[in-house]
Amino acid sequence: MTTISSLVDCHAAPELDTLFDYRRPEQPIPSNPIHFIWFFLSRRFPVQALLMISIAALSIGLMGFEPPAMRQLVDSMANYRPGHDPEQIWHWFMVVGVLWLGSALCNRAYQAVETFVAPRFRFLVQNTLFSYLIWHSPNYFQENFAGKLGQKIKQTGNSCLTLISILLHDTVRILTIMIQGTLLLWPGSPTMAMVMIAWAVTFLGISALFVRRSQSLSHAFSNESSTSMGFMVDSISNIELVRAFGRHLFERKIIGDKLTRERVASVRVRGYFTLLHLLLYSTTLLSQLALIGMAIGQVVAGEMTVGDFMLVFSLANIVFLNVWGLSQRLLEFYEHLGIVADALELISRGHEIVNHPQATPLRIQGGGIDIDNLTFRYRDGHTVLRQFTLSIKPGERIGLVGPSGAGKSTFIKLLRRQFIPQEGVIRIDGQDIAMVTLQSLNQAIAEVPQLPGMFHRSIRDNILYALQEAGDGRLHEVAQMAHCSEFIQRRALGFDTIVGEQGVRLSGGEKQRVAIARAFLKDAPILILDEATSSLDSETEHIIQSTLWQLMAGRTVIAIAHRLSTITSMDRILYLERGTILEEGNHEQLLARNGYYAKLWERQSGGFLAP
Numbered sequence: 342m343t344t345i346s347s348l349v350d351c352h353a354a355p356e357l358d359t360l361f362d363y364r365r366p367e368q369p370i371p372s373n374p375i376h377f378i379w380f381f382l383s384r385r386f387p388v389q390a391l392l393m394i395s396i397a398a399l400s401i402g403l404m405g406f407e408p409p410a411m412r413q414l415v416d417s418m419a420n421y422r423p424g425h426d427p428e429q430i431w432h433w434f435m436v437v438g439v440l441w442l443g444s445a446l447c448n449r450a451y452q453a454v455e456t457f458v459a460p461r462f463r464f465l466v467q468n469t470l471f472s473y474l475i476w477h478s479p480n481y482f483q484e485n486f487a488g489k490l491g492q493k494i495k496q497t498g499n500s501c502l503t504l505i506s507i508l509l510h511d512t513v514r515i516l517t518i519m520i521q522g523t524l525l526l527w528p529g530s531p532t533m534a535m536v537m538i539a540w541a542v543t544f545l546g547i548s549a550l551f552v553r554r555s556q557s558l559s560h561a562f563s564n565e566s567s568t569s570m571g572f573m574v575d576s577i578s579n580i581e582l583v584r585a586f587g588r589h590l591f592e593r594k595i596i597g598d599k600l601t602r603e604r605v606a607s608v609r610v611r612g613y614f615t616l617l618h619l620l621l622y623s624t625t626l627l628s629q630l631a632l633i634g635m636a637i638g639q640v641v642a643g644e645m646t647v648g649d650f651m652l653v654f655s656l657a658n659i660v661f662l663n664v665w666g667l668s669q670r671l672l673e674f675y676e677h678l679g680i681v682a683d684a685l686e687l688i689s690r691g692h693e694i695v696n697h698p699q700a701t702p703l704r705i706q707g708g709g710i711d712i713d714n715l716t717f718r719y720r721d722g723h724t725v726l727r728q729f730t731l732s733i734k735p736g737e738r739i740g741l742v743g744p745s746g747a748g749k750s751t752f753i754k755l756l757r758r759q760f761i762p763q764e765g766v767i768r769i770d771g772q773d774i775a776m777v778t779l780q781s782l783n784q785a786i787a788e789v790p791q792l793p794g795m796f797h798r799s800i801r802d803n804i805l806y807a808l809q810e811a812g813d814g815r816l817h818e819v820a821q822m823a824h825c826s827e828f829i830q831r832r833a834l835g836f837d838t839i840v841g842e843q844g845v846r847l848s849g850g851e852k853q854r855v856a857i858a859r860a861f862l863k864d865a866p867i868l869i870l871d872e873a874t875s876s877l878d879s880e881t882e883h884i885i886q887s888t889l890w891q892l893m894a895g896r897t898v899i900a901i902a903h904r905l906s907t908i909t910s911m912d913r914i915l916y917l918e919r920g921t922i923l924e925e926g927n928h929e930q931l932l933a934r935n936g937y938y939a940k941l942w943e944r945q946s947g948g949f950l951a952p
Contacts, residue, residue, distance in 0.1 A: 369689070370685075374504070378501055378505060378681075385465060389457065393451060393455065394509055394513050396454065399447050400444050400451065401444075401513075401517045401521075403444040404444045405517070406521075407437060408654075408659070409525060409652060410433055410436045410437045411433075411651050412652040413429075414433035415647055416647070419646070419648065455506070459505075466498045470497060473688060476692050476695075477692055478759070479759045485687070486570075486571025486574065487574065488573065488574025489568065489571035492571075493684040496563070496684060497681050497684040497685070500680040503673055503677045507671075511667050514667075515541075518660055522537060522659075526656065532635075536631075540632075544621075544668065548621055551617055555617070555672065555675060555676070559676040559679040559680070560679040561609075561610075562606040562610045563683050565607075566603050566606075568602075568603075569600050572596055578842065617672070618669070621665070629661045632657045633653070633657060636649075636650050636654065637650070693761070696779055701776070701777060702781040703770075703774070703778070704772065705867075706735070708735045708770065709770050709897065710731075710732075710867070711733070712732070712752075713730055713765055713767075715728070715752075716728060716763050716765055717755060725751045725920050726762075727919075727920050728764075729748070729920060731922065733897060734897075737913065738911045738912045739898065739899050739915060740900050740901075740902060740911035741899065741902070741914075742901075742914060742915070742917070742938065743916050743918050743937075747919065747920065748917055751920075752917075756774070756786070786868075787863040787865035787869070788871065789859075789869070790871045791872035791873075795841075795852055795855070797841060797842045800838050800855065803840060803855055804820065804855060805862070807859040808862045808864075811862055815862065816862075819858045820836075822858070823855070823858035828847075854885070857885065857892070865896075867899075868898045869898075870902075872902060872903060873900070882907075905938075905945050910928070913927060914928060914931055916941075924936050
């Protein structure tokens with residue numbers, strides 16, 4: 342059976358390994374758009390880039406020789422007398438035809454090379470950005486819309502292709518034709534050559550100045566577009582919440598406001614571009630007429646033949662059209678440069694949590710955990726844990742209880758290095774977790790969270806995410822152990838049932854059972870249970886409790902619970918409040934103490950299935 346995992350393994354891109362080692366989260370990527378593009382071109386497509394530049398130059402170069410050939414053709418026809426040999430006429434006609442055909446073939450050759458390069462380049466850009474993005478800290482993802490980040494990556498890939506086209510094609514063509522045009526015009530009319538050069542340089546300089554001012558407008562539009570997309574995805578992701586509170590009109594107003602801001606930004610940038618187009622086109626047309634008028638004057642004065650006029654007319658037309666085209670492309674250039682710059686500014690930020698240069702893989706011996714004087718506060722200054730000290734023996738089962746905000750979940754995040762403490766050290770089997778690789782640390786810990794994450798994939802893919810190489814036998818075994826088999830068999834597609842975004846097609850209890858099966862499959866030495874049965878009904882919870890004891894066997898366990906009945910048989914229970922351990926002991930000891938835990942127990946009812 343083909344799974345997402347196997348597809349990824351089969352089609353993994355070796356090209357990416359030579360550009361960006363996504364297994365090293367500390368490796369930076371260029372934040373400057375031009376450096377970013379050069380990063381890929383120079384490492385993966387240097388030959389193709391040189392070939393594209395050469396073809397672009399050859400294409401316009403052949404076109405630049407058309408005016409001299411046309412001059413010879415026109416002069417041959419003007420000097421032709423009936424009855425004489427028309428060989429010269431047909432010769433120059435053939436030359437013009439070959440130049441036209443050669444230029445057209447060069448254009449097709451450029452497209453062929455671009456067809457090879459563009460999809461691969463876009464793939465590398467998007468894959469590299471995504472590979473870098475996923476190593477950002479939880480704080481980063483809490484501060485940015487997922488939809489906005491995804492859109493930035495897609496936009497960057499497409500915008501980079503536009504920038505490459507302008508740099509390797511349009512710019513090369515205008516430089517080539519300007520040099521060629523100057524060399525062709527200078528011998529016969531240096532004045533016209535100087536006028537053409539002066540106009541082109543001035544025109545492009547003014548265009549770049551005005552276009553650069555549009556970059557802020559393009560940047561604002563890009564931001565508004567990404568923001569509206571982020572809000573839209575956020576609203577769609579929480580559509581059940583919208584329905585539950587009947588807030589359809591409210592969400593429509595919010596999205597409408599964001600789309601209005603996007604529309605206003607779009608009108609501003611388009612209006613500016615329209616006025617700029619009018620100004621630049623009018624200037625181009627008047628300049629072209631002026632140069633042709635000068636040529637007509639020389640023809641009338643007898644200083645230029647009709648063929649010479651054809652040379653000036655054709656060459657001016659080619660130069661002016663290419664300069665005008667480049668001025669238009671400058672609008673696109675700065676627009677897409679702004680898109681790429683905005684995306685890189687957001688995505689290429691340094692990672693908050695990285696591997697230490699001397700980091701080594703975590704070596705698990707028994708799974709003992711020692712926390713010494715741990716202090717952690719959020720960015721707003723709120724202190725969650727203060728001088729927190731705890732020692733957990735290998736294979737010991739610990740329960741964490743206490744009111745919301747006591748620091749239980751924060752402690753778990755610190756253990757997994759999702760946050761960095763301001764003070765103190767966490768050690769696993771004597772190894773400082775700040776000195777081990779993030780990958781090995783996460784591989785050593787299995788977690789069953791209160792709200793399990795689910796991919797919009799099949800049940801099979803969601804369970805096998807813990808161990809991609811596991812076979813169907815092991816898959817069915819862990820599904821049976823987690824009591825998933827019953828609800829899976831009820832579905833027509835069984836394990837191939839798509840669970841929907843965030844598992845929307847599964848009930849809360851079914852999602853938790855999938856998460857438990859995933860933890861069984863991971864088989865990590867340290868197990869974290871964060872209200873692992875909170876979404877289960879009493880009967881199912883009673884069944885799964887015995888399974889959880891099997892899962893706990895031989896592992897170091899940290900269980901967070903609000904229902905105390907689920908942790909009464911733990912080796913030790915810690916009562917936390919305001920980041921401090923107020924009481925610890927087993928269930929009987931804490932009840933006998935008649936303190937915080939005993940009062941909490943009195944407010945709850947129920948028992949616990951013995952192991």
